[in-house]
Amino acid sequence: MGVTVSAELRITLAGAERVVAAGTTAGDALEADGRAVVAARVNGELRDLYHQVADGDVVEPVEVGSPDGRAIVRHSTAHVMAQAVQELFPEAKLGIGPPVENGFYYDFDVKQPFQPDDLKRVEKRMREIVKQGQTFQRRPVTDEQAREELAAEPYKLELIGLKGGADAEESVEVGGGQLTIYDNLDPKDGSLCWKDLCRGPHVPSTRSIPAFKLMRSGGAYWRGSEKNPQLQRIYGTAWESREKQDEYLHLLEEAEKRDHRKLGxxxxxxxxxxxxxxxxxxxxxxxxxxxxxxxxxxxxxxxxxxxxxxxxxxxxxxxxxxxxxxxxxxxxxxxxxxxxxxxxxxxxxxxxxxxxxxxxxxxxxxxxxxxxxxxxxxxxxxxxxxxxxxxxxxxxxxxxxxxxxxxxxxxxxxxxxxxxxxxxxxxxxxxxxxxxxxxxxxxxxxxxxxxxxxxxxxxxxxxxxxxxxxxxxxxxxxxxxxxxxxxxxxxxxxxxxxxxxxxxxxxxxxxxxxxxxxxxxxxxxxxxxxxxxxxxxxxxxxxxxxxxYAGAFPAWLAPVQVVGIPIAEAHAPYLHDVAKKLKAHGIRVEVDSSDDRMQKKIRNAQKQKVPFMLLAGDDDIAAGAVSFRFRSGEQKNGVPVDEAVAEIIDAVERRVQV
RNA sequence: GCCGACUUAGCUCAAUCGGUAGAGCAUCUGUCUUGUAAACAGAAGGUCAGGGGUUCGAUUCCCCUAGUCGGCUCCA
Known part of the structure; x- marks a missing residue:
């Protein structure tokens, strides 16, 4: 690292050259408040907003909602979770805690696996930490320093030992080069709240975590091998806004509704x-x-x-x-x-x-x-x-x-x-x-x-x-x-x-x-x-x-393609005749002649996600027609029987969704 | 296979701080039948997953087994 004593630095910001004072951080240069922009990309490398820029640097913002921004928010949330866990469970030893798709996890070695109530307590403590606004401060350390500071963290020591090894994979804790520790500092007096071996980067403050939720816990083998001890993993999700998080949670609900075991x-x-x-x-x-x-x-x-x-x-x-x-x-x-x-x-x-x-x-x-x-x-x-x-x-x-x-x-x-x-x-x-x-x-x-x-x-x-x-x-x-x-x-x-x-x-x-x-x-x-x-x-x-299809198959696959629903019992024979025409074309059709009310029959057919309901009452019979009700609830009344049959056959043959 | 949770009527779920269980829907029976998501009434339905233990007594507490769910590992 060359030491250049100069009052001014030239950097490139948003494609334009700018002159800034020495000691300027990436955050200052980007005028980032840690909300919309949570980190910086300096010469292509992700950096904290506290990172001091050097002469000639190209500095770009990392938006909170970008893939990198989300990963950083999630990674920082994992830190907050680990801090909360260690406060509530002082004997918990740290495994690893990376961001993953849609969230993050952190592994812990604890005597008792986490219970749902534990997660609630951890989440509550996390909310306090987020509110407190602890800052994430990066601190380079030597391997020896790291070993000393993390003497009580056997898994972290193992990671330090792995660093630089022939087959060392890149991880969020240690990368090939210099080790760093992230200190979480109290914003009021700068005292140390917690620290973790980590490459970063991180959001500037726990307040920069807009939305998170703990999801579930489960066992996970240390370093992914069943030969290793099993740790307890807590999964969480974190997002750039409450709205995005709700969207994600809604998607999970939607997935649950579609669960093929339930629908089956x-x-x-x-x-x-x-x-x-x-x-x-x-x-x-x-x-x-x-x-x-x-x-x-x-x-x-x-x-x-x-x-x-x-x-x-x-x-x-x-x-x-x-x-x-x-x-x-x-x-x-x-x-x-x-x-x-x-x-x-x-x-x-x-x-x-x-x-x-x-x-x-x-x-x-x-x-x-x-x-x-x-x-x-x-x-x-x-x-x-x-x-x-x-x-x-x-x-x-x-x-x-x-x-x-x-x-x-x-x-x-x-x-x-x-x-x-x-x-x-x-x-x-x-x-x-x-x-x-x-x-x-x-x-x-x-x-x-x-x-x-x-x-x-x-x-x-x-x-x-x-x-x-x-x-x-x-x-x-x-x-x-x-x-x-x-x-x-x-x-x-x-x-x-x-x-x-x-x-x-x-x-x-x-x-x-x-x-x-x-x-x-x-x-x-x-x-x-x-x-x-x-x-x-x-x-x-x-x-x-x-x-x-959430169980609503296109007509060619639907187990029952058509249900005939008479308005009153007297209309059933007419629908049986219609059904006969459909059956002649290989259509899977049933006429609901149970003694349920017509409304109930509709409800049943709807719940069974039948593509076509054919209703017939006096008006339809007089016109030689039937009335369609589709899964959407939409209806088409008074369709001549031959046209109705043709429409159904066409949907089946073209294998289209209806 | 490993870690954890769970298993009460066909389904969804109650209840019993240890004194053998209840609802809605579905089913069956009867009555009633007219226009787009639930007519009314009655009946029937459970050795509380299975086995063992503790106890005067276990669906409830403990252990084992099976199955399910969520993770890990694995994989179509």
């Missing part, structure tokens, strides 16, 4: 009988008809796209999974073996080995490739008890599973057309915002096969992903054990993303199974195998659709 019960789609065991759903008739629609449509699209359908059993001799490599690499996720006639059997967790046997059942020619085998295959996976969740994480599921065998030359083109196919089908189900994730191997030993093969496969996937024009996110270490994959992440109606389709390249199994084809030159070659699950699993996809 209300709409009588599926259930999870405890008698069967965890993660083993059953589909009721109304859920079953949705599945049938999904499956029928998938079959049709696959036929058009050159797929062939196969069927394979649920069970196999264990040795098949030794050949495939599943047992050593995936065995822990499989149901345990059982013995029959002295031979060990397994329930299958994946369909691919069986499809390989179909491929291998006879000699294959290059003329047959790409060979696309497809099956709705039931697989069973031993998911750990704590992760089973509704339809999105089950132990028994149906994959719409395809395995495509190609030559290496065809591989890239095939992936490209696969990705287009996948996206086009997802769009037909009403999902139209996507991004891609490329999961690759890392140096962990859970991956099998030659690096050169992985490189080639990864390159083919990356090229396709990049050409798609969709956002591509890297996911190192996320690959399947046998090969890299692209997964399609779809955004739902309220902006949440779900991992759906995957396209996985496999250069291993073809070798392990000795798969071959005869090339044009007469030589024997090994095909490339592509695993492709479009829905992910039919169960999960249905769960996602339930949440996406």
């Amino acid at each position: 019960a209300e709409l009588d789609l599926y259930s999870f009988p405890p008698e069967l065991g965890s993660g083993l759903p059953v589909f009721h008739p109304k859920g079953g008809i949705i599945r049938k629609q999904m499956e029928d449509y998938m079959r049709q699209r696959q036929l058009e796209a050159g797929y062939e359908f196969v069927n394979t059993p649920h069970l196999t001799k264990s040795s098949l999974f030794e050949t495939s490599g599943h047992l050593p690499w995936y065995g822990e996720d499989m149901f345990p073996a059982f013995e029959l006639d002295g031979t060990e059997y397994r329930v299958k967790p994946m369909n691919c080995p069986m499809h390989n046997l179909i491929y291998r059942a006879r000699g294959r020619s290059y003329r047959e490739l790409p060979l696309r085998l497809s099956e709705f295959g039931s697989v069973y996976r031993y998911e750990k008890s704590g992760v089973v969740h509704g339809l999105t994480r089950v132990r028994g599921m149906t994959q719409d599973d395809s395995h495509i065998y190609t030559t290496r030359e065809q591989m890239t083109d095939e992936i490209k057309s696969l990705l287009n196919f996948v996206l086009s089908v997802l769009r037909d189900f009403g999902l139209d915002e996507f991004y891609l994730e490329l999961s690759t191997r890392d140096d962990s030993d859970k991956f099998i096969g030659e690096q050169a093969d992985w490189d080639e496969a990864t390159q083919a996937l990356r090229q396709t992903a990049e050409e798609s024009g969709l956002t591509l996110v890297d996911d190192p270490g996320g690959a399947a054990f046998y090969g890299p994959k692209i997964s399609v992440q779809a955004k739902d109606a309220i902006g949440r993303t779900w991992q759906l389709s995957t396209i996985q390249l496999d250069l291993n199994q073809p070798k392990r199974f000795g798969l071959e084809y005869q090339a044009a030159d007469g030589s024997r070659q090994t095909p490339v195998m592509i695993h492709r699950a479009l829905f992910g699993s039919i169960e999960r996809f249905l769960g996602v659709l339930v949440e996406h």
Whole structure:
């Protein structure tokens, strides 16, 4: 650090050069009060507003509502929470406390896990700290100083020890360089209220935290490894304004209303009988008809796209999974073996080995490739008890599973057309915002096969992903054990993303199974195998659709498409005639001839989220018409029956939402 | 699997500071039927998740098991 004694400095502010006095802080230069602007970007680096600018610096404001601004507010709120926790629970040891999407967390080592009442007390204390307006002051320290000051914080000491190590990841506590401690000072007398090892930056004062709320607590392994001790994590959210926070909380409420577990019960789609065991759903008739629609449509699209359908059993001799490599690499996720006639059997967790046997059942020619085998295959996976969740994480599921065998030359083109196919089908189900994730191997030993093969496969996937024009996110270490994959992440109606389709390249199994084809030159070659699950699993996809549509399916998927509601009992036969016409076109229609009042019938149909209600009373009958009521509550009266039928058929055929 | 909370009628939820439980909706029965989100009346429905323990007595207190929920790890 050169020491320049000068009264004036030249800095660039908002693109314009300015001269300021020496000792000017970024906050002064930006005329920031810590409300709208909470930090500064100096020469591209985020800094506190207290940071003193130097000659030649380029200084920009960090708005509280910007992504960086929010992260800083959240990070500072995490500090306030940690201070409150340590005041209320003096024995609590600090873990880490970073900002995360929509909020922040802080991990603590405490003797007793936090109870809901504890969170209330912590939050109350936090509000006091925020009101007090403690300032965040940055103080560079040497490693030795830091160790001394944080002698009572074993986890922080561990982080100091990790700093600068060969594989040190950037964290909010320690970054590669100089350690810093943030002191929280009383604004009245400047006395120290609390301190934490932290890179910062922070908001200037706890008063700069506009809105926050503690959300929940739970266990979390130290540094994310189940081999480490478990700490207690408290999650909170923080925002640039009360309004933004309320918006977020409202979104959470909306998500809760759409919960597919709740809607599944209300709409009588599926259930999870405890008698069967965890993660083993059953589909009721109304859920079953949705599945049938999904499956029928998938079959049709696959036929058009050159797929062939196969069927394979649920069970196999264990040795098949030794050949495939599943047992050593995936065995822990499989149901345990059982013995029959002295031979060990397994329930299958994946369909691919069986499809390989179909491929291998006879000699294959290059003329047959790409060979696309497809099956709705039931697989069973031993998911750990704590992760089973509704339809999105089950132990028994149906994959719409395809395995495509190609030559290496065809591989890239095939992936490209696969990705287009996948996206086009997802769009037909009403999902139209996507991004891609490329999961690759890392140096962990859970991956099998030659690096050169992985490189080639990864390159083919990356090229396709990049050409798609969709956002591509890297996911190192996320690959399947046998090969890299692209997964399609779809955004739902309220902006949440779900991992759906995957396209996985496999250069291993073809070798392990000795798969071959005869090339044009007469030589024997090994095909490339592509695993492709479009829905992910039919169960999960249905769960996602339930949440996406909040249970109000477009007519082509709705279990009951039309309910006929007579104004009085006498009008029921007329509606039965209308229903007959609709049924002739394959429409799923019911006439509510219960002895409920008409208003009650409407209420019931509305609660079941039926797309079309057809009412008929004297006026309609006289005119040979029916009256529509839609889910919106909107009505269309006196529609001639043929027109009504045509309108309904049209909505179903075009697969539109109504 | 790990940490925590929870489990009362088909559903949503009460109650009992330890003396074996109640409502609304749904169901069934009956009466009544006319225009866009709940007619009226009655009946039936629970070994208070399952098992063990403490106690004169357990739905209530303790332990175990299962399941659910929220996290972690993992994952389609």
